[in-house]
Amino acid sequence: MPDAQVLLVGAGPGPVDLMTLRAVRAVESAQALLYDALISEEAVALAPAGCVRIQTGKRAGKPSMHQDEINRLMLRLARKGLRVVRLKGGDPSVFGRVGEESAFLREHGVSVEVVPGVTAACAAAAQFGFPLTHRGEARRVVFTTARLEAGKLSADWSAAADPEATFAVYMGGEMAGALCERMIAAGRAPGTPAVAVEQAGGANARICHGTLETLGARLSGHGGPVVIVVGEVAAQAQGAAADEAPIARTA
Numbered sequence: 001m002p003d004a005q006v007l008l009v010g011a012g013p014g015p016v017d018l019m020t021l022r023a024v025r026a027v028e029s030a031q032a033l034l035y036d037a038l039i040s041e042e043a044v045a046l047a048p049a050g051c052v053r054i055q056t057g058k059r060a061g062k063p064s065m066h067q068d069e070i071n072r073l074m075l076r077l078a079r080k081g082l083r084v085v086r087l088k089g090g091d092p093s094v095f096g097r098v099g100e101e102s103a104f105l106r107e108h109g110v111s112v113e114v115v116p117g118v119t120a121a122c123a124a125a126a127q128f129g130f131p132l133t134h135r136g137e138a139r140r141v142v143f144t145t146a147r148l149e150a151g152k153l154s155a156d157w158s159a160a161a162d163p164e165a166t167f168a169v170y171m172g173g174e175m176a177g178a179l180c181e182r183m184i185a186a187g188r189a190p191g192t193p194a195v196a197v198e199q200a201g202g203a204n205a206r207i208c209h210g211t212l213e214t215l216g217a218r219l220s221g222h223g224g225p226v227v228i229v230v231g232e233v234a235a236q237a238q239g240a241a242a243d244e245a246p247i248a249r250t251a
């Protein structure tokens with residue numbers, strides 16, 4: 001029997017045509033597919049008949065599986081000799097717990113292959129026509145999350161003062177106002193352009209334009225996942241104005 005192996009695969013931001021060919025092939029050849037809540041039905045449908053399909057994230061009011069449970073499940077399936085594919089939204093190395101899952105599997109003698117994916121901030125930038133870096137304006141990109149483990153807003157935003165840094169903030173939709181206030185308090189100019197993009201990459205994607213001073217108040221309603229991009233580059237963003245396309249305060 002071949003060595004036990006798990007593939008940790010990035011599905012990109014939603015639509016299957018934003019998956020890499022390697023990711024598509026991995027799913028098409030999976031014998032066990034464990035997939036997160038943000039994975040599209042189209043992506044799950046790529047798995048062959050007979051593949052064991054297990055949804056590990058919250059959907060339709062069902063609770064998420066605990067991380068330990070997911071780890072043990074991957075291990076059990078891999079030890080049975082199945083080709084296990086763990087399919088995650090975006091890129092597995094960006095807030096995708098790839099480090100924890102790889103370490104657990106390797107400690108238990110299971111080899112791991114990671115397949116990268118298009119992360120939400122890159123999908124948002126491409127779709128709404130703005131760059132994340134820009135010569136002479138944005139020399140750095142910070143991928144960050146607004147949340148600490150306890151679900152609270154993280155405290156240290158001192159890096160936000162850097163006028164040449166673009167901030168791509170994940171899991172910050174619900175607390176966008178407080179997040180923007182922290183960035184201003186840390187020394188970033190209140191007029192710094194900021195956008196929030198909901199369901200980046202998909203046909204239903206929406207953008208809300210603003211500045212650090214205005215963005216929090218402009219987000220409204222309920223919807224899908226939101227990534228916030230703060231920095232001079234956000235001034236180049238195209239797309240409908242906030243009033244025409246109000247978007248959610250959800251994560």
Ligand SMILES: C[S@@+](CC[C@H](N)C(=O)[O-])C[C@H]1O[C@@H](n2cnc3c(N)ncnc32)[C@H](O)[C@@H]1O
Pocket residue numbers: 013014038088089090091092093094095096118119120121169170171172173197198199200201202225226227251
């Ligand atoms: C646990 S993180 C996973 C990030 C993912 N690994 C990635 O690379 O995009 C989940 C957060 O990513 C962001 N996100 C994921 N998919 C998104 C999308 N299609 N549009 C906007 N934001 C998205 C949201 O901030 C969401 O709360």
